[in-house]
Amino acid sequence: MKRLNIAIIGLGNIGSHLFKYLNDNKKILADKNNCQPIVKYVSAKNKNRKRKIKIKKSQWLNNYLDATKLKDVDLIVELIGGSDGAAKKLVFNALKNKKHVVTANKALIAKYGDQLSRIAEKNKVNLEFEASVCGGVPIIRSLKEGLIANKISKIYGIFNGTSNYILSSMDNENKSFQEVLTKAKMLGYAESNPSADLNGDDVSSKLKILSSLCFNSFLNKDIYVEGIKDIDKTDIDNANKLGYKIKLLGFAELLNNKIYQRVHPTLIKKNSYVASIDGVLNAVIVEGKPVGQSIIQGEGAGPAATTSALVSDISSILRGNIKFPFSISSKKRKKIRFEKIDNRPFSAYLRFEVIDKPGVLSNITNIFSKNRVSIKRLVQNPDKNKKSSSIIIVTHNSKDKYLKKIIREISRKGFIKSKPKLIRIDNI
C-alpha cells in the first residue's frame, strides 16, 4: 500500500485533535483512500506545553520550516494561524518545495490565496483549505465537486458561530451584548480577543474565499464589512416587534452582471430558514443553475468539526486527486469588477434617539424625502421621563449611499442623543 508522510505544524487544540484522529484512524483512511497517512513529523512553538497526545521524540521538529525541506514529508498541515508571519512563511515555502498543503487558515488564504494557488498549480501539488471556511460544513468540496455543474448566482449565510451565538442569546435569553459576550468567553465560544469575530473580519475572509470559488474569480480585497459591535438589545427587541431577527450575514451575489460582496448585521424575516439557526451553528445557502437552492448546515468551529474538514482534504490528497485550489486554473480565473454596495438598493431599519421636541420628526422625515428615500413604516416611542423619543423607520428599497447619507446628515443634528443606527433588511 502507498503511504503519504504528513507533518502537522501547530499543535493547539485543533492540531492535537487531528494528530490523535490520524493515529486512531490510519486503517480506515487507508481502506477508503488506497493510501496510508503517516504522521511523520510535528512541530509547534512551545515544545514543552502539556498536550493530551503522545509524540515520539523522532517526530518532533525543532525548526518547523524543516518540514518544507525534508524529503520524507509529502504533505504539510498548517495550523499556526494568522495571515502573515510563521504561517505565511511555512505555506509559501512548502508549496515552492512541492509539498502538498492543507490549512485551516482563512486569513492567509483570503490574503495570499491567489499567489499561493499559482505556486501550487505550477508545482502540481494540492493546496486545500476546507477547514478555513465554516469548520465541519463541507462547503468548499461541495462547491468544487458536488455542485460543480452550477452557475452560482448567490451565496450567503451564517459564517461566524461566535457572532451568531451572541445575537441569538441576546434575543432568547434577554441579555445585553456584554453579558452574553462574557458567557460566550466562559463557554469557549469566543476567544479572549474576539475582535475578528465581532468586527466582521472573520466572515469577510470566509466570504472572499467562497466568492472566488462561486464566481471563478480572483479574491476581492475590498468588500463592505460591518460587525455586530453596535447591535444592542433595543434593536433586537424592535426587530422582533417588526417580525424580524437580526443575524450577522455574509452575502456574495451576482446582480445585473455585477458582483456585490457584503458582511453586515441583517434584519431577516422571523419565519425564514436562516432566522431559525441559533447558537454556534453555521449555515451556507447557495443559489445556482441548474440545481436551484441548496443549503448546507453544521458545526462551524471547534477541534472536532475542524478535524472532519482537515481529514476530508487530507483524504483527497491520499487519493491522488490533484485539483486547482480555486476549482479552476489561475489562468482561467476571471478578473471581475466587484461593485461597491453604494448603488445597491436596500430596504433598511433606522433608529434615531432624539430629544422630544416639536419639529424633530418633520426635520427627520424631510431629510429622508430630500434624499428620495421613501418611508414604509415609522414608529415613534416617546420616553416622557427622559424627554426623549426613539424613532424607528423602515424604508422602501433605496440606494445604500442615500441611506448612509441620511445617517450622516441626521447624526450632525443637535436633537440627536446617540449614534443613529442603520441595519439593512434582506428578504431571504
Next chain:
Amino acid sequence: MKRLNIAIIGLGNIGSHLFKYLNDNKKILADKNNCQPIVKYVSAKNKNRKRKIKIKKSQWLNNYLDATKLKDVDLIVELIGGSDGAAKKLVFNALKNKKHVVTANKALIAKYGDQLSRIAEKNKVNLEFEASVCGGVPIIRSLKEGLIANKISKIYGIFNGTSNYILSSMDNENKSFQEVLTKAKMLGYAESNPSADLNGDDVSSKLKILSSLCFNSFLNKDIYVEGIKDIDKTDIDNANKLGYKIKLLGFAELLNNKIYQRVHPTLIKKNSYVASIDGVLNAVIVEGKPVGQSIIQGEGAGPAATTSALVSDISSILRGNIKFPFSISSKKRKKIRFEKIDNRPFSAYLRFEVIDKPGVLSNITNIFSKNRVSIKRLVQNPDKNKKSSSIIIVTHNSKDKYLKKIIREISRKGFIKSKPKLIRIDNI
C-alpha cells in the same frame, strides 16, 4: 487537452436536459476538470419522439447496447430507469467492458449495487450514482468525500419530494389526500403511476444506498417500509393539535451496535428543523463523529437538479478520480446484521375509531396494559350523531412489536369501525 467520450442512454426529460447542458458547458467543464466531455452517442427507445435537442445523425445508436462495445465510448450515462430489463443489461455490460458508468437509477443500485461495484472495482472503472439519491442534493459525494472522516451513527431525512408535497399540502391547504394527489399529478410533482413514491419504495431504495455508504456495509435487502397511503386529514389535524407534523422519513441508525433501517410516516415536533421542510424539497441529516450534526437540503427531483448531480459524477470521472463506488473496497465492506425494528422502542400515536358504548375505553386500555405499553396521553372525541368516538393515544416508549400487537388485537374487536392507525413518533 484530454477528452472523454460519453454515451447518454435514455432521452426523457432528464437525458435531454443533460444532453443540452453538456453541449452548452463543454468549455467550463474542461477548464475545471482538465478534460473535455464529448457527447459521442445517444440512444433511446423511441427515435422519433419529439425532443427539444438537436441530435446529429452520427450520434444516434440504433442498438443502445452498442455503447458498451464501441471503442470510442469511455463513459455511459444510464437514464433508462427500472431495476431490471434494459437498464440492468446496459450497466452490467458497460462495467464488464470497462466503461465508466453514471446512473440516476436508485432501484438498480439498491438491488444490484453490490454486484455492480465488484465488477467496477475489478475493472478499475467508476460507477457513480449521486443522481440516484435526492436529486441535486450532493449527499453521496459529501458522505464519500466532505464527511469522509466521520463515523456515522445516524442518517435520516426527507428523501421523497412527492410524498412531502402531498403531506405538507394536506396540512397547509386543508385538503384531502386524493385532492392533493390530483393536484400533484397536474403540477408534475407526482407521476401518473405514483405507487413507488406513495408506498415508501422510493425512499427505501435511497435509504439502502445511503446506509451502505454511512456504515461501510453491503446493501440491506430487508428494511421496514411503510408509505403514506393510509395517512388521512384527521391524523394530520390530530398531529397538529398535539404539537406535531407528519412527515414521511427514512432512518438508518446505529443503536447499541445494531443498525436499524426504517421508512415510515413519522410524527415530529412542529418546531423541529425537519418539520419546516415543505413541498418537494429533500433534506438529509447526518450525525457523525467528529463532525457532529450536518444538514444538506435542496431540490430532490426534476431534470435540472438531477443534471447537477449527474454532472458532478461525470466531472469526477473527467478528473480521473477513480474511487470505490461505495466509498470502500468490496473486500472491506462489512456484513452487518441489520436488526428488524420489532425490538426498537418507539413512542407512538394510535387512533381508534370505535362504536361509542360503555366498556370500550377500558377494553382498549386493558389491551395496552396487558402488553405493557404505557399511555402518556389519551384523548377521546365523541361524535354523538354517529354514535361513534375517536380515541387518540400517545404512548411512552414501547417495543415496536408490542405496538403492532396492540393494533392487531384491537383490530379484531367488534367495536372497531375502521382500520386503527399507528404512527411512530420521533424526537428529532
